[in-house]
Amino acid sequence: MSTVTENAALLPASLREDFPILTNNVLGGQPLVFLDNAASTQRPRQVIDALSQVYERDYANVHRGIHTLSERSTEQFELAREKVRAFINAEHAHEVIFTQGTTASINLVARSWGETNLKAGDEVLTTVMEHHSNLVPWQQVCQRTGAVLRHVPLTEDGRLDMAAFDLLLSEKTKLVAVVSVSNTLGTVNPIDEIVKKSHDAGALVLVDAAQSVPHTTTDVRHWDADFMAFSGHKMLGPSGVGILYGKEALLDEMPPFLGGGSMINEVRLDGFTPAALPAKFEAGTPPITPAIGMSAAIDYLNRVGLEAIHQHEQILVEQAHAALSQIDGLQILGPAPEHRAGLVSFAFDRIHAHEFAQVLNDRYGVAVRAGHHCTQPLHKLLGIAASTRASFYLYNRPEDVDRLVEGIAEVQQMFAPKGRKRRRKPQ
Ligand code: PMP
Numbered sequence: 001m002s003t004v005t006e007n008a009a010l011l012p013a014s015l016r017e018d019f020p021i022l023t024n025n026v027l028g029g030q031p032l033v034f035l036d037n038a039a040s041t042q043r044p045r046q047v048i049d050a051l052s053q054v055y056e057r058d059y060a061n062v063h064r065g066i067h068t069l070s071e072r073s074t075e076q077f078e079l080a081r082e083k084v085r086a087f088i089n090a091e092h093a094h095e096v097i098f099t100q101g102t103t104a105s106i107n108l109v110a111r112s113w114g115e116t117n118l119k120a121g122d123e124v125l126t127t128v129m130e131h132h133s134n135l136v137p138w139q140q141v142c143q144r145t146g147a148v149l150r151h152v153p154l155t156e157d158g159r160l161d162m163a164a165f166d167l168l169l170s171e172k173t174k175l176v177a178v179v180s181v182s183n184t185l186g187t188v189n190p191i192d193e194i195v196k197k198s199h200d201a202g203a204l205v206l207v208d209a210a211q212s213v214p215h216t217t218t219d220v221r222h223w224d225a226d227f228m229a230f231s232g233h234k235m236l237g238p239s240g241v242g243i244l245y246g247k248e249a250l251l252d253e254m255p256p257f258l259g260g261g262s263m264i265n266e267v268r269l270d271g272f273t274p275a276a277l278p279a280k281f282e283a284g285t286p287p288i289t290p291a292i293g294m295s296a297a298i299d300y301l302n303r304v305g306l307e308a309i310h311q312h313e314q315i316l317v318e319q320a321h322a323a324l325s326q327i328d329g330l331q332i333l334g335p336a337p338e339h340r341a342g343l344v345s346f347a348f349d350r351i352h353a354h355e356f357a358q359v360l361n362d363r364y365g366v367a368v369r370a371g372h373h374c375t376q377p378l379h380k381l382l383g384i385a386a387s388t389r390a391s392f393y394l395y396n397r398p399e400d401v402d403r404l405v406e407g408i409a410e411v412q413q414m415f416a417p418k419g420r421k422r423r424r425k426p427q
Contacts (some may be wrong), residue, residue: 005318008311011304016395018044018300030365033400038183038211038343038391039369040233043297047236050296054289062288063262063279077288080295081278087298088228089219090245094277097251098286101242102210103133105229106177108244108281109206110137112257113227114175120146123172125203127152127160127189128381129182132374134208138177147174154381158185158334166197173203181211181341184375184389185334186317188212188341195224204250210234214301215341215393216310220245232290237297241290244281251277258283309394313342316392316401320344323405327412333387343391345373351415353386359414360388364407366400 016022021042025032034042054076060069062077078093085093099105114137118124124138128151142149150173152165160178169176176198180191195205206227209218213228214235220228227246233239246254256263256274260283265273274280301309318337324330324346333345347353357370369389372379379385390404 005311005315008315009308010315010398011308011312011394013397015044015304016397018046019395020045020048022395025365027365027367028362030403033364033366033396033403035390035392035396035400035404036367036369037393037396038234038373038389040239041214041236041393042395043236043238043293044300046300047238047293047296051238051289051293054292059289061285073288073292076292076295077286080291083295083298084243087218087302088213088243088245089221091221092248095245095248095251097244097246097278097281098291099229099242099244099281100240100287101231101233102131102208102229103242105227105242105244106133106206106208107137108257109227109229109246110141112254112281113204113250114138114141114147115144116255118142118145118147118174121172122147122174123150123170124148124175124177125150125152125165125168125173125198126177127179128154129158129160129185129187129375129378130177130179131183131208131210132376134177134179134206135377148172152178157336157339158182159187159339160189162190162193165194169197169201169203171202173198173201175204175206177206177208179208179211181209181215182334182375182378183211183343184345184373184378184387186340186343186345187334188339191223191225199224211341211343215306215313217306226250232294232297235294235297236300237294238287238290241287241294248277251281256280256283260284262286304394312394313392313396316396316398317342317344319398320390320392320401320404323401324408327405327408329412329416330408331384333382333384342393343389345387345389347382347384347387348412348415351411353388355415356388356408356411359411360404360407363410364403366390366404366407368404 058072060073062074081093084096153161155161198205204226207225209230213230232241263283265275321337331347353370360366
């Protein structure tokens with residue numbers, strides 16, 4: 001049988017030495033196996049050092065002071081913007097807006113673009129696999145404007161039902177808001193096709209790229225996406241910083257979302273004129289040090305290579321998928337490895353996800369996520385209350401997958417009634 005990883009190679013295990021937290025922790029008598037990367041990743045020494053250096057040598061507020069430290073901070077902050085631009089291949093650095101994270105970026109578009117452009121009868125098309133942060137802001141803006149929110153359903157195997165997408169997309173659709181990689185199913189969505197079809201129908205596209213930008217090469221101009229959102233903390237960077245990419249022409253037209261310092265050109269007692277991009281959308285003191293840390297994370301990722309990271313994770317997810325498929329009573333959520341990124345969620349009919357996660361942590365040192373992963377509607381649709389998720393990154397190894405599988409087998413034995421074996425077809 002051919003696999004997606006035939007010519008792929010694992011990354012050298014030595015890069016784990018760059019991550020102090022991986023060696024500093026022993027859980028349940030075992031070295032930490034960190035498989036909760038879809039929630040947030042760890043930081044290499046290079047990022048930690050970049051943060052320390054700013055605080056120890058260069059820190060001041062940006063864009064304001066005429067003094068040396070402010071100049072240094074400003075220079076590094078703007079260099080970070082340029083790093084992000086190149087990383088996603090945006091055309092202009094001022095199309096890169098620093099926000100607090102993916103959630104803040106999507107809310108910015110919903111409030112600024114949505115409230116200006118949506119009216120009763122218009123439609124926003126999203127999908128049933130969205131994270132709450134690409135669902136709730138659209139529910140809110142639809143409530144305010146009278147626009148209607150529609151959802152693309154799934155195929156049997158947990159991919160987007162593109163036939164249904166074609167039927168739901170119409171001249172009423174003003175925006176398609178879609179996740180590039182599902183944080184629960186692992187499904188990789190066909191963003192190229194979605195953007196092309198949406199543009200042909202006259203709709204804009206926002207891509208929630210929180211789970212893809214950290215793991216594979218991103219070319220936002222190739223996608224031709226109108227907006228894209230992602231977070232620093234999911235790509236070896238600090239929390240508290242994220243990105244909204246928007247096409248210049250759209251961002252130029254949009255009103256500022258938050259008001260305050262930095263986002264103005266001039267303020268009078270009776271009004272203000274907004275600043276040009278990107279300052280127009282960066283009211284107040286921005287996430288200065290987190291942005292500089294994100295820039296160091298991008299340097300690190302570029303050095304390792306996004307294609308190499310992607311291949312590494314594909315090997316791990318294929319290994320995990322094959323091993324988990326052999327376990328009686330375990331239901332893997334989402335599609336076959338060739339349609340998924342580096343994560344796998346699963347559920348048991350008899351054991352709650354929290355019990356799984358607890359035993360894996362306490363006895364095997366394996367950190368996984370248990371719950372609904374901010375995709376409650378998706379879990380409801382799948383008929384499960386919660387699932388357990390293992391998500392991989394560049395520092396995970398095949399031995400980590402082995403430990404996960406060993407742990408699962410033990411949990412299952414602990415909870416299984418004697419003498420009964422059930423097998424369920426993975427979905
Ligand atoms: N979208 C997806 C697909 C995610 O996985 C996450 C984080 N779990 C978010 C959005 C929200 O990201 P943040 O919490 O950094 O705003």
